[in-house]
Amino acid sequence: MNAFTAVLEGLPMTIGLTLSAFAIGIVGAVPLALALTSPSAALRLISRLFVDLIRGVPIIVWLFLLKFGIHADTFRANPAVTAIVGLGIVSVAYLAEIYRGGLQAVPRGQLEASHALGIPKSSTFFGVAAPQAFRIVSPSIATYFVGLLKDTSIASTIIVAEMVFQAQSFARQHPTVEGILPYVFVGILYIVLSLPVAYLSRTLDTRMRKAVLA
Numbered sequence: 001m002n003a004f005t006a007v008l009e010g011l012p013m014t015i016g017l018t019l020s021a022f023a024i025g026i027v028g029a030v031p032l033a034l035a036l037t038s039p040s041a042a043l044r045l046i047s048r049l050f051v052d053l054i055r056g057v058p059i060i061v062w063l064f065l066l067k068f069g070i071h072a073d074t075f076r077a078n079p080a081v082t083a084i085v086g087l088g089i090v091s092v093a094y095l096a097e098i099y100r101g102g103l104q105a106v107p108r109g110q111l112e113a114s115h116a117l118g119i120p121k122s123s124t125f126f127g128v129a130a131p132q133a134f135r136i137v138s139p140s141i142a143t144y145f146v147g148l149l150k151d152t153s154i155a156s157t158i159i160v161a162e163m164v165f166q167a168q169s170f171a172r173q174h175p176t177v178e179g180i181l182p183y184v185f186v187g188i189l190y191i192v193l194s195l196p197v198a199y200l201s202r203t204l205d206t207r208m209r210k211a212v213l214a
Contacts, residue, residue: 003170003181010166011189013080017152017162020084022145025091032092033099047096054093060154062086067158083155091148098140102133142201146194153186163189
């Protein structure tokens with residue numbers, strides 16, 4: 001097996017971790033963002049403490065806590081599942097902050113007009129606030145996705161066989177100059193995977209700026 005083939009074996013796991021954690025974040029961040037913008041001061045405080053706690057601790061610490069901090073005779077944490085849960089929880093916190101910024105950027109006048117017309121709050125949120133907020137935060141969401149893709153490399157520390165783990169395994173078996181090749185290939189693959197999303201992020205950002213200026 002050559003270095004490139006070894007790294008490719010970890011590619012499906014890298015993509016799987018990224019998409020799974022991102023899916024958890026995209027969905028789970030919605031109620032948390034609503035809590036962050038809630039009229040209830042207590043709810044805002046609790047959600048703010050949760051977000052700051054999750055974001056304030058390095059991802060590797062959360063993965064180690066989930067992997068080695070949960071002990072049960074009948075339960076043994078699967079490394080891949082642990083990584084998905086850990087990265088997913090972190091994604092929820094970060095995306096909730098992004099959502100919050102988008103919701104607060106929606107002009108208040110539009111929301112007040114909807115209320116004045118007697119439009120239900122749920123219809124106002126899904127028909128007025130949410131679509132505009134999504135357009136505003138789309139570039140930030142795309143940028144976060146790229147960061148999450150690279151953060152999956154941290155899962156190698158809990159023995160998840162993604163690209164970096166495979167590169168490390170190959171390097172240990174080839175303690176020569178050849179041992180550095182898999183890391184070069186990992187870097188190239190990260191760039192290849194990130195470029196389409198980065199391009200999408202720039203495109204969305206450009207369109208948003210033009211829409212604002214218009």
